[in-house]
Amino acid sequence: MPAKSKSQQKAAGLALSVKRGEQKKSELTGAAREMAESMSEEELEELASGQRKGKPEHKSKSGS
DSSP states (O other): OOOSSHHHHHHHHHHHHHHTTSSOGGGOOHHHHHHHHHSOHHHHHHHHOSOOTTOOSSOOSSOO
8 A cells, every 4th residue: 555645655764764774763753653663664665665746745634
């Protein structure tokens, strides 16, 4: 499932870098920290991949 917004995609990329040992978990905050704790590397790769062009900055709260 690809990311629905740019911010979700960025957070997944940060969490993925922690899973790969490129960053320290203590450097993460918010959604990126939660993703790093709860998702596998494969799930994070899928969320972080793809183009950002055409995606909203943040997902709207009204839709799923």
